[in-house]
Amino acid sequence: MKISSEQLGQVLKVYNQKKSSKSTSEAKKTKGDKLSISTGAKELQEAKKALKNQPQIRKEKVERLKKQIKTGNYNVSGEEVAEKMLSRTIVDNLV
Template sequence: MTMRIDPISRAYEAYKSQKVTPTKKINSVSSKDQVEFSSIAKEFGSVYKMALEAPEIRKDKVESLKEQIKSGTYNVKSEEVAEKIMSQFDIKG
């Protein structure tokens, strides 16, 4: 009668007979993780912060303007628009 050795048993015996050597302990690293944001991410963050700090929308004024635009009675003087734009950049005409 022949005794058959299971291949899994042989693999187990091979691993069991290997000599295990302890690993060396690694000293903890004293440096800290750092994150650096791109200029686009920084700009987005500042725009987002400004949006959060912006005053709430005046719904009554928005509705009034919508009605004026819809009815064709909304008129803006181009000089006023230009002055407002220039004032944003401290440009005097």
């Protein structure tokens, strides 16, 4: 049996059509990305939003301290400074 070049061309044409239709159907199935965010990441996002809503500077406290410094009434004992430094160090070591 002889196969002519015309017949071979037709076979290849059909083969390529089936191959391309198969690959497009597979591409449709796998098309699109999926993203899932962990619970911890969601909580972190919420915490960041809450932090952004907080004022950066506590204006009342800053104004009060400015007045105390200006009038010479701002006094901090060495014990208070040491206590804050130690408590901050302890917290930093725990976290």
